[in-house]
Amino acid sequence: METELTRRLAIQYPILQAPMAGGPSTPELVAAVSNAGGLGSIGAGYLSPEQIRQTIREVKQRTDRPFGVNLFVPKQPTTSADAIARMNHYLDKYRIEAGIATNPPIPKYAESFEEQAQAVMGENVSVFSFTFGIPSQDIMEAMKLHGINVIGTATTVEEAIKLESAGVDAIVAQGSEAGGHRGSFLPSKTDALIGTMALVPQIADHVSIPIIASGGIMDGRGLVASLVLGASAVQMGTAFLASHESGAHTVYKGRILTSSEDATEVTSAYSGKAARGILTDYITDMRTYQGEIPDYPIQHAMTREIRQAASKANNPELMSLWAGQGLRLAKERGAAEIVEQTMEQARLLMRNMGRQ
Numbered sequence: 001m002e003t004e005l006t007r008r009l010a011i012q013y014p015i016l017q018a019p020m021a022g023g024p025s026t027p028e029l030v031a032a033v034s035n036a037g038g039l040g041s042i043g044a045g046y047l048s049p050e051q052i053r054q055t056i057r058e059v060k061q062r063t064d065r066p067f068g069v070n071l072f073v074p075k076q077p078t079t080s081a082d083a084i085a086r087m088n089h090y091l092d093k094y095r096i097e098a099g100i101a102t103n104p105p106i107p108k109y110a111e112s113f114e115e116q117a118q119a120v121m122g123e124n125v126s127v128f129s130f131t132f133g134i135p136s137q138d139i140m141e142a143m144k145l146h147g148i149n150v151i152g153t154a155t156t157v158e159e160a161i162k163l164e165s166a167g168v169d170a171i172v173a174q175g176s177e178a179g180g181h182r183g184s185f186l187p188s189k190t191d192a193l194i195g196t197m198a199l200v201p202q203i204a205d206h207v208s209i210p211i212i213a214s215g216g217i218m219d220g221r222g223l224v225a226s227l228v229l230g231a232s233a234v235q236m237g238t239a240f241l242a243s244h245e246s247g248a249h250t251v252y253k254g255r256i257l258t259s260s261e262d263a264t265e266v267t268s269a270y271s272g273k274a275a276r277g278i279l280t281d282y283i284t285d286m287r288t289y290q291g292e293i294p295d296y297p298i299q300h301a302m303t304r305e306i307r308q309a310a311s312k313a314n315n316p317e318l319m320s321l322w323a324g325q326g327l328r329l330a331k332e333r334g335a336a337e338i339v340e341q342t343m344e345q346a347r348l349l350m351r352n353m354g355r356q
C-alpha cells in the first residue's frame with residue numbers, strides 16, 4: 001500500500017500515530033508504531049526544549065525508523081486582564097474540589113515556540129508537524145535546511161491552501177470527529193465543524209501535496225475510505241489512546257473503552273481552544289460560566305494544576321479526556337497490533353471491493 005507520502009517519509013504503511021501532547025504519546029508508543037511500519041509521533045507541544053531533546057533520544061533508543069515531533073504554533077492571546085482575573089477567581093471552586101491552594105498567581109502560559117523548534121532541529125528527526133497555525137518563514141526554511149519533512153494541520157480548504165503556499169510537504173486534514181484540539185487557525189464564517197468525509201476530498205481538489213486524513217479513523221475501513229477520498233495516509237489518535245504503550249491515565253483509558261460515539265463534545269473550557277473530549281462534570285458545569293473563557297494558552301495554564309490534582313486523585317470529572325467520535329472502536333491492544341490489524345483489514349477490503 002505504497003503512496004506518495006509513504007515514499008516521501010520512507011515508511012512502510014500509510015498510518016501515522018497522532019501526536020498526543022500531555023502524556024499519551026510516550027516514547028514507547030512512538031517507537032512501537034514506527035517499528036511496526038507506520039510513523040510514530042511525539043506530541044511535544046507542552047514540553048520544554050530540554051524535555052523535547054530527552055524524549056527524542058528516548059525514542060531513538062527504541063527505534064532507528066523515522067518518527068515525527070509535533071508542536072503548537074503560538075497565537076497572541078487577546079483576553080483582557082479583567083477577564084483572566086475573573087476566571088482565575090471562578091476556578092477556585094474546582095481548586096477546592098481538587099484539594100489544592102486557591103487563588104494562585106497566574107502561571108507561565110507556554111514554552112517558547114522558537115526554542116522548542118530549535119530543539120527539534122538539533123536532534124535530526126525526519127518529520128516536524130505542527131498545528132494551531134503556521135510557523136514563521138524562517139522556521140519553515142530552517143526545518144527544510146535540516147532535511148526535515150514538514151507537515152501542517154488544516155480544518156478547512158482555505159487553511160490547507162495557506163499551508164501549501166507556506167511550503168509544507170503534506171497536510172493533515174483534520175475533520176471534526178477528531179479527538180483533542182482542533183487545529184483551526186483562520187476565522188471562518190460559521191463555527192464550522194467540517195467532518196473528515198467532507199473535508200478530505202475538498203482539500204484534495206485544491207492542493208497538490210499529499211493529504212493525511214484525520215478524525216474518526218479507527219481501523220482498516222477508515223484507512224481504505226480515506227485513500228479513496230484522496231488521502232495519501234491517515235493519522236489516528238483515539239485508536240492508540242487505550243493501547244498498552246499509551247501514557248493515558250488508567251481512568252482515562254477506562255473511559256475510552258466504555259464510552260459510546262455520543263460521549264464527546266467540543267469545548268474550550270479546559271484550554272481556551274476548541275477541543276473534542278468526553279463529557280465531564282467540569283465541562284457541564286463550565287457551560288454556566290457567565291464571563292469570557294480566556295484564550296489558549298492562558299486558560300490551559302490556569303487549569304493545569306486542577307487537572308493534575310484530579311489525575312492524582314483518579315477523578316476523571318476534572319480531567320481533560322480528549323477523544324474522538326470513533327470511541328466504540330477503540331480496543332486495548334499493543335500499538336503494533338493496531339497497525340498490523342488496520343493494514344490486514346484494509347488489504348482484505350481492497351481485495352473484496354465491489355463484491356459487497
Ligand SMILES: Cc1cc2nc3c(=O)[nH]c(=O)nc-3n(C[C@H](O)[C@H](O)[C@H](O)COP(=O)(O)O)c2cc1C
Pocket residue numbers: 018019020021024043044045070130131153174177178179180181214215216217235236237238239241322323324325326
Ligand atoms: C489525546 C489527544 C491529544 C492530541 N494532541 C495533539 C497534539 O499534541 N498535536 C496535534 O497536532 N494533534 C493532537 N491531537 C489531534 C490528533 O492529531 C488527530 O487529529 C486526532 O486524534 C484524530 O482523530 P481521532 O482521535 O478520531 O483519531 C490529539 C488528539 C488526542 C485524542
